[in-house]
Amino acid sequence: MTEAAAGAGRAHRVRRPGPGRARWARAAAAARRGTRLPPLVWDSLLPALLLVNVLTTHAPPDLPVSVALTAALALPLLGRRRAPRTVFAAVTAAAFAQWLVGVQLPADIALLVALFTVGANSGRRGTLLAGAVVQAGVLLACLRWAPEGAFLTPFVALTATVVAAAVLGVNLRTTRAYLAAVEERAERLEREQEQQARLAAAEERTRITREMHDIVTHNLSVMVALTDAAVYAQHRSPERATTAMLQISETGRQALTDMRRSLGILRTDEPDAERHPLPGIAQLEALADQMCAAGLPTRLEVRGSHEHVPATAQLTVYRLVQEALTNTLKHTPAGTTAEVRIHCSTGAVTVDVTDSGPCPPPPAAAPPGHGLPGMRERAAAYGGELRAGPLPGGGWGVRTRLLLDSGGAASA
Template identity: 75%
Template sequence: MRSARTAVRRRVSRLPPVVRGSLLPVLLLLNVVTTRPPRELPVAVTFTVVLMLPLVWRHRAPRTVFGAVAAVAAVQWLLDVQLPADIALLVALYTVALHSDLRDTLVAGAVLEAGGVLACLRWATDGAFLTPFVAVTAMIVAVGVLGVHVRTHRAYLAAVEKRAVRLEREHDQQARVAVAEERTRITREMHDIVTHNLSVMVALTDAAVYAQHRSPGKATTAMLQISETGRQALTDMRRSLGLLRTGEPDALRHPLPGISQLKTLADQMCAAGLPTRIDLRGGHAHVPATAQLTVYRLVQEALTNTLKHTPAGTEAKVRIECSTETVTVDVTDSGPRPPALATTRSGHGIAGMRERAAAYGGTLRAGPLPSGGWGVHTRLFLAGSGVVSA
């Protein structure tokens, strides 16, 4: 039985809207034609058409249609004509409840209830007023409640759909921001890795060429250092691009650079021709790995700039001071800079250093020192990320 009703509903739902909307008026007209005597047909057919016709526009103007149907029903009551087409009143009430607010629904329901009382007083058989009155009232309340429920349910679904669209849009925006941040991170890492290692390799190559005839042993050592520097660069690049798996041997040979690796960095710079001294003050075991990586990259970039832009004989000094809340980084050198370089810096090195420092609430100062040479200074704040002057 239930499957049969479901099949009927599916077939009806597939019909065009015009056909579905005309089913009820056609059935009511057939009822009038088959049940009314010939002398009552003109009046009955006219009232049936006039009651049902306004329902065509009920979704566009629900209150107006309800008023028109109620007016026709009042005339029908005055002429003492009973028709099944009075169901149009319930349809109009449902439409008001579906498309209007609660106040309009209550007003329409009160009007319909008053009409129901008048209808029961006139057409109740054998003076039995209560039974038809209760039945009419129950239908009016049920139709009004159904319309309000459907309207509320539709509004809820619309709100849920709107929220889902908003969340999806926000998710897409967050994804785009994350992608942009990741691209910036990778670009910054690639710049630091490539610039530093290539600068060291160029310096070592020059030293090897210079020493190949006078001191073949030193040339061989320089070439081996070039090879090791290249492998280190490849490992750092693979790690930054997220391609290095934890189980691979390189992950154990080359851990994530940090403060502990600054000594190795200094040795590398010394081998490239830049004597570098590390002065580490305070314990750094409590410093997060990401902050240690930032310190390492800041020192690496500063030393790379010194190696690239200063003459032979320049010395560099790195001082790292760690406390429970901050890490202070100072990189100074004794070499002069070209006048143009002392006033403006090109490329992405200094900009990348400022971004790294800003991630930990610090500002970076880079420029010539009063006593000569060049200095880079910043302070990283481990407890927060607010921008604080270093």
């Protein structure tokens, strides 16, 4: 797998999981909410039933007072979701007025509904206070209306209903808070995953840009050098000009192959990525021959076996050497020679590229490029620090040491 392929794989893995399921879950919840009746319709059912009950069961002499008290107890429930404490206070006042009048009504259930609403929408202190108020009402009601000698039974039963209403309200509030926290966490995870996907995509673009820079810069530099040689030799030595043109053609085909191989990870129908092996340490000899043909005599020395070096690490070595030799070819005069030394050990690969040419102009006078930064990025992926600069005895050198056990293979 190339460096770009590794990044693309990670980008795809980041995009697959949770966000789609989270969006599906929210869409399903919205669909379920869309099929429900509005809350006001549900809140209107109990007041309507209580009013119908009082109209059909009470005698005409008590009807006006019963209807008025029932309305005072039940109608405030219509606004219980918007102002639970205000509604509870209104229902409690109506219940106290009912107690003062001495009328027993089924609408007293409105107290339990108001207490449930307070528990579902208020904190612990508000719920305890509302429960204490209702419990006081239970005590007053039992003292006034409980049969003689049977106070305890209705008091315990009504106390149990008060506790149940408060507990159900608190449980609903806790459940809502839990679901809200879960939804917030899902949205946060989705945002984080989308951010990771964007970062992976940006990293992937950087990898592809770096790979394309190395491929295009090297091959174009070689082709320019060979073209100049062919133009120079076309009259004096037509055979050498023909050889240079053939090498230009071969270099162009190799460049196309490298580009297809590197970009083939973006297309499932691109066969070149599988048909051609990745360039590595074994291909450095062909690279040195190519540079020699382009006018840069290059000597290659490989010490140690490279069979244990991962393919991605070998690709990094190849690109480092390729970029260093390309810079030498572009920035040094004719007659410059280059030397490449590769040392493979059990846990590291040392890359050392030197040339005999004059030092390049200082950075302030040279146009900015991507060569050295890209080389440093490649070396850093394997825990290496790339050093590039003039040599004491003249010439220019590039040196780094790649650590094979630093995890760079996964991140290169």
